[in-house]
Structure formats: C-alpha cells, structure tokens
Amino acid sequence: MKILIIEDERELALSIEEYLKKENQLCDVAGNLKRATEKMDEVLYDCFVIDIGLPDGNGLDLIPLIKERDSNAGILILTARDALTDKITSLESGADDYLTKPFRLSELAARIKAIYRRRNLGGNTVIRHNEIEVIIQTRIVKVNGKPLTLTRKEYDLLVYFLSNKERVLSRESIVEHLWGDEVIMADTFDFLYTHIKNLRKKIMDKGGRDYIRSVYGIGYRFTDP
Amino acid sequence: MKLLVRTTIYMVFFNIILFITGGILFYYVFKSYIYRQIDNNLMVEMQLVRDEILHSDTLPDIAGKSRGIIHISLSDKPVRSAQVFIDTVLKTPGGDEVTYRYLKFLGNKPDGTGYFIGIFHSLEERKELLQVVTLYIFFLIITLLVFAVLMNYFVSRKLWSSFYKTLKSLREFDLSGMKKPLLWKSNITEFQELNKVLDEMMDKMILDFNNVKDFTNYASHEIRTPLAVISSKTEILMQAGNLTEDQMRMLIRIQESALRLTRINQGLLIISKIDNYEYAEKKEVFFGRMIDEYLDKLEDMLEGKSISITREYTGEPAVQMHPALAELLVINLLSNAIKHNIDHGIIEIVLSENSLSIRNTGSPLSAPPEEMFEKFRKESAHSESLGLGLSIVKKIVDFYRLGIEYTCSGSLHHIVVHFTSQEKKLPDES
Numbered sequence: 001m002k003i004l005i006i007e008d009e010r011e012l013a014l015s016i017e018e019y020l021k022k023e024n025q026l027c028d029v030a031g032n033l034k035r036a037t038e039k040m041d042e043v044l045y046d047c048f049v050i051d052i053g054l055p056d057g058n059g060l061d062l063i064p065l066i067k068e069r070d071s072n073a074g075i076l077i078l079t080a081r082d083a084l085t086d087k088i089t090s091l092e093s094g095a096d097d098y099l100t101k102p103f104r105l106s107e108l109a110a111r112i113k114a115i116y117r118r119r120n121l122g123g124n125t126v127i128r129h130n131e132i133e134v135i136i137q138t139r140i141v142k143v144n145g146k147p148l149t150l151t152r153k154e155y156d157l158l159v160y161f162l163s164n165k166e167r168v169l170s171r172e173s174i175v176e177h178l179w180g181d182e183v184i185m186a187d188t189f190d191f192l193y194t195h196i197k198n199l200r201k202k203i204m205d206k207g208g209r210d211y212i213r214s215v216y217g218i219g220y221r222f223t224d225p
Numbered sequence: 226m227k228l229l230v231r232t233t234i235y236m237v238f239f240n241i242i243l244f245i246t247g248g249i250l251f252y253y254v255f256k257s258y259i260y261r262q263i264d265n266n267l268m269v270e271m272q273l274v275r276d277e278i279l280h281s282d283t284l285p286d287i288a289g290k291s292r293g294i295i296h297i298s299l300s301d302k303p304v305r306s307a308q309v310f311i312d313t314v315l316k317t318p319g320g321d322e323v324t325y326r327y328l329k330f331l332g333n334k335p336d337g338t339g340y341f342i343g344i345f346h347s348l349e350e351r352k353e354l355l356q357v358v359t360l361y362i363f364f365l366i367i368t369l370l371v372f373a374v375l376m377n378y379f380v381s382r383k384l385w386s387s388f389y390k391t392l393k394s395l396r397e398f399d400l401s402g403m404k405k406p407l408l409w410k411s412n413i414t415e416f417q418e419l420n421k422v423l424d425e426m427m428d429k430m431i432l433d434f435n436n437v438k439d440f441t442n443y444a445s446h447e448i449r450t451p452l453a454v455i456s457s458k459t460e461i462l463m464q465a466g467n468l469t470e471d472q473m474r475m476l477i478r479i480q481e482s483a484l485r486l487t488r489i490n491q492g493l494l495i496i497s498k499i500d501n502y503e504y505a506e507k508k509e510v511f512f513g514r515m516i517d518e519y520l521d522k523l524e525d526m527l528e529g530k531s532i533s534i535t536r537e538y539t540g541e542p543a544v545q546m547h548p549a550l551a552e553l554l555v556i557n558l559l560s561n562a563i564k565h566n567i568d569h570g571i572i573e574i575v576l577s578e579n580s581l582s583i584r585n586t587g588s589p590l591s592a593p594p595e596e597m598f599e600k601f602r603k604e605s606a607h608s609e610s611l612g613l614g615l616s617i618v619k620k621i622v623d624f625y626r627l628g629i630e631y632t633c634s635g636s637l638h639h640i641v642v643h644f645t646s647q648e649k650k651l652p653d654e655s
Contacts, residue, residue, distance in 0.1 A: 015457035102453035
C-alpha cells in the first residue's frame with residue numbers, strides 16, 4: 001500500500017511515516033498542496049492522509065484532484081479544528097474518514113487499513129496472519145480453517161491488533177478504540193482484560209497460537225510467539 | 226407603555242391643567258373687568274347726579290329719571306362726603322331675585338344740608354355675558370385640546386417613524402449569521418446620529434465577535450498540533466522495545482496527559498462556541514435512536530458492571546437542534562450515568578414528548594446537585610473525568626432554552642431535561 005501523508009508539521013508527518021513504514025508500506029510526505037500535487041503526478045497512491053490546514057490552502061481542496069486521478073484512493077482527513085463541524089465537512093467533501101489531532105498512531109493505522117480494505121478489495125478482504133483468517137465483509141474469523149465465534153468487541157479487538165502487529169498498544173488506546181473516550185472508568189481496564197483473555201482463549205481453543213502478549217501491565221502487543 | 230401613548234397622556238394632562246388654570250384666571254379677570262366697568266358707570270352716574278345737585282340745587286327725582294336711582298334721603302345737617310359699593314339682591318315684583326351693584330353716596334347740597342343717594346345697576350345681563358363667554362371659552366378649550374392631542378399624536382408618529390424603522394431593523398441583527406441590517410436613512414439629525422452610532426456599534430460587535438472566534442479557533446488549532454507531535458512521538462518511543470517498565474509507564478502518562486489536555490481544550494472550545502452561537506444550524510433530532518446507538522456500543526461494559534438499564538420511549542421530543550449538540554447532550558448525560566454508577570446499579574431512561582429523564586444509582590453527592598453544572602466541578606472519586614460534561618450539558622440546555630433539573634436523594638440521581646419550556650422561557654419582548 002502506498003500512502004501519501006500531506007501534513008505541514010514535519011515532526012508529526014515523520015512520526016506517521018515511521019509508524020506506518022514498519023509494515024513495509026511505502027510512505028511519502030508532502031508539506032503543502034503544491035508538493036502534494038507534484039507527488040501525485042509521480043506515484044499512484046492508494047491512500048492519502050491529509051491535514052486540512054496547510055500553509056498554501058485547504059487540504060480538502062485536494063480531494064477532487066485525487067478523485068480525478070484514481071477514484072478508488074482512500075482519503076483520511078486530519079483536522080486540528082473543531083471536531084464537530086469538520087467531521088461533517090470532511091465526510092461531505094468525499095473523504096472516507098477523519099481524525100482529530102492529536103490522535104493515536106495505532107488508531108490512524110487501523111483507520112487507514114480499514115479504508116484501504118473497503119476501497120481496493122471491495123470489502124472482500126481477508127486479513128491473514130499465519131493460521132488466523134479474518135473475512136472483513138462477513139465478520140467471520142477462522143483459525144486453522146475452523147470458524148471462531150467472537151463477540152463484536154472481541155472481533156473489533158482482533159482486527160485492531162492485526163492492524164497494529166508488533167506494536168505496543170496501551171490499554172487506554174485499546175479502550176478508546178472499542179468504547180470511545182467518554183466512558184473511561186476505574187474498572188474499564190478489567191473489562192479489557194476479560195475481553196483479551198476470552199479472545200486469547202478462543203483462538204487457542206481452535207489450535208491457534210498465543211499471539212497477544214501483555215506488556216508489563218501497560219498494554220498489549222500482538223506478536224508471533 | 227408605548228412612547229406615543231405616553232407623550233399623548235402627558236400632553237393631555239398638562240393641557241388640561243393649563244386650560245383649567247387659564248380658564249379660571251380668565252373668568253376672574255373678565256369678571257373683575259365687568260365689575261370695574263359697572264362701577265365706572267355708576268361713578269359717572271354719581272358724578273352727574275352730584276353735578277346736577279351742585280348746579281341746580283335740586284335733587285333728581287326717582288321716578289322721572291331713569292338712571293337707576295333707587296333711594297334718596299335728606300339730612301338737615303351737613304354730612305361727610307363719601308361713597309360705597311355694595312352687591313345686593315333685590316326682589317322684582319314677579320318675585321325673582323336679581324343681583325345688583327349698588328352705590329351709596331353721601332354729599333352736601335349747596336345750601337349745606339346733606340343728602341344720601343343710592344343708585345344701582347343690574348348685574349344680570351353682565352352675568353349672562355360672563356356665562357356666554359365662559360361657555361365659548363370652554364368649548365374653545367375642548368376643541369383646542371382635541372386638536373392639540375391629535376396633532377401631537379400625528380406629529381410624534383411621523384417624527385418617531387425613523388426610530389421605529391431603526392428598531393425594526395435592529396431586531397434583524399444576528400451576530401452569528403453576520404447579518405448586519407441596513408438602517409433607514411432619516412433626515413432628522415438625532416436619528417441620523419443614532420443610526421450612525423448603532424452602525425458603528427454593530428461593526429464593532431461583528432469585528433469583536435470574529436476576533437474572539439478566530440482567536441479560539443486559532444488557539445485551539447495551534448495547541449492541537451504540538452499535542453499531536455507529543456502524542457505521536459511518545460507512541461513511537463513506546464515501540465522502541467528496550468525500555469524499562471517505569472519508562473514505559475512514564476511514556477503512557479505523557480501520552481494520556483496530552484490527550485487529556487486535548488479533551489479539556491475541546492470541551493472549553495465547545496462551550497465557547499455555543500456561547501458564540503456557532504452552532505446555529507438546526508435539524509430534527511431523534512433522541513431515541515441516539516440513546517440506543519450509544520448504549521449499544523457500551524453494552525458489554527454495562528453487562529460487565531451488571532448495570533441494568535430500562536428504556537421507555539413514549540414519544541420523541543419535537544425539538545430542532547444542531548445534530549452534534551444533541552448527540553453531545555445525550556452522550557454526556559448517559560456516560561455520566563454510567564461512569565458514576567455502582568456495580569449492580571440501575572439506569573432508568575424515560576423519553577417522552579416533553580422530557581428526557583435519566584435516573585441512576587451512584588454514590589451520594591457531597592455538594593448540592595445544582596453545583597454539578599459548574600465548570601471543572603467533580604466528585605473526587607473519578608479523577609479521570611474532566612468535570613466538563615455537565616457544564617456542557619447545561620450550556621446546550623441553556624442555548625436551546627430547555628429546562629434541566631438535577632435532584633439527588635441518597636444514592637439515587639435523577640436528571641430531567643424538559644423540552645417544553647422552550648417557548649415559555651423566551652425573553653419578554655416588551
């Protein structure tokens with residue numbers, strides 16, 4: 001997957017690039033609209049991460065240009081402004097998703113992959129990791145070819161892990177991904193623990209390996225054992 | 226009271242006082258003038274009689290001379306010359322009482338004997354004149370009064386019309402919509418000036434409003450980007466793999482603090498934007514659906530805490546709101562009821578056409594419930610919460626002029642949002 005990051009804050013662009021690059025994805029960075037259009041002429045990108053506030057204009061203005069070149073390209077908007085109104089304008093202008101700054105890189109990675117799957121493979125994607133298979137369209141999970149019955153949250157959890165393989169994911173980031181940031185309680189992490197325990201158990205029951213590692217009680221990491 | 230009515234009342238009031246005093250004054254002046262005239266006549270008459278007596282040494286005779294001589298008497302001794310006016314009432318042969326002006330005068334004939342003569346003049350015709358004149362004056366006053374009031378009314382209406390036009394235009398002034406009304410041109414200097422001042426004021430208001438708006442937007446934007454850098458860098462650092470547990474914990478704290486700062490920033494921004502009327506858009510909203518969607522997302526968490534939820538929808542409030550604000554209202558109320566709940570607690574949601582009522586168990590409050598709407602007010606048990614949720618709820622409720630009630634009896638909390646008070650609470654337009 002080829003991703004173009006259009007973000008004028010260099011440090012942030014570099015962080016995104018570094019996080020995404022680890023998964024062998026090709027990332028380019030453009031600091032302004034002009035540079036972005038030049039890059040678009042050189043390379044055919046699958047996905048664009050666009051900051052709305054660019055030094056030479058509004059990032060949303062790029063959307064028609066992108067659609068002109070490749071209507072299948074995914075677009076994720078980054079906004080540093082009021083989430084309530086930018087959310088609406090972003091989606092109305094043809095973007096696939098939006099994130100408000102600051103965001104978690106793990107969340108960004110998960111969103112980009114979701115957009116990519118939806119866009120390029122018509123939803124008929126299968127995420128495969130060794131013996132685990134996730135059929136996105138039907139939300140069916142198989143381990144060694146045997147179907148696995150997961151609750152909705154367990155499924156979301158698994159996809160989130162698969163989108164952020166080999167990464168340390170803090171408990172906070174997982175909770176926010178699953179339930180949103182409004183309901184963080186003292187015992188929220190216990191629920192998370194229960195969900196993770198159940199997911200692990202279900203995978204291992206079907207003969208899968210134990211991929212989910214706990215990281216010093218800080219978070220979790222999906223990694224090959 | 227309307228300006229026109231008030232000026233008319235003042236006008237009528239002062240005119241009546243003026244006309245009454247004027248009338249009374251006129252009556253007495255006229256009356257004294259008439260008296261003086263009669264008295265003068267009588268004096269002239271007296272002089273004639275005196276002269277006659279002096280020259281001809283004969284006394285005028287009562288019957289023969291018409292001139293109102295009514296009384297003559299003589300004295301043997303000389304008298305001191307004198308005269309005196311008296312008002313008197315005499316009976317006519319028909320029995321009517323007639324008022325007269327009566328002049329008594331004493332004098333001495335050339336032969337040295339004194340005389341005493343009384344002459345009089347009827348006051349009746351003069352009185353009649355006085356009455357007629359008074360009546361005319363009275364009618365004149367009434368006519369004048371009516372004309373004065375009518376004229377004042379029409380002139381004022383004409384004069385103030387520019388003012389009313391300006392007032393009407395001002396009502397159209399909508400700061401959030403950037404609609405500056407065009408004020409009517411008046412040819413009255415004061416109103417021209419008023420319009421000019423108002424125009425400048427509106428320009429200033431729009432400028433200030435935009436400045437504040439730009440500032441909040443700018444400040445919030447500029448804060449977010451560095452926060453995004455902090456957050457992303459810590460996340461990258463977390464992946465390093467050679468960190469100790471303590472270092473990892475510190476990184477997570479840094480990241481969480483950055484995100485928390487964002488939420489505070491966002492909460493305050495929302496409050497200030499509501500204050501600035503930036504969420505003017507209105508749409509039909511469906512509270513039932515929003516509640517269902519939100520609770521659906523948290524289903525497993527509620528199950529985990531064994532919180533039982535009952536939902537009762539008897540109707541949808543027919544309110545028009547900004548969709549994002551309606552969602553914020555619902556989410557803040559529900560997340561509050563969940564966050565501050567206890568294990569095996571309950572939440573009862575009743576949605577009707579008039580109100581949204583949420584009743585939940587929780588720990589008793591240490592402060593009066595109303596204070597919970599204040600910014601950064603929170604019960605210490607939940608240090609994670611920002612203390613902005615309920616103040617955002619209050620802002621939204623106030624913005625749409627809804628009513629909200631928070632009562633707490635022991636461990637049972639009850640919040641009701643009333644949708645019907647929308648009309649009642651409109652500010653009095655008078």
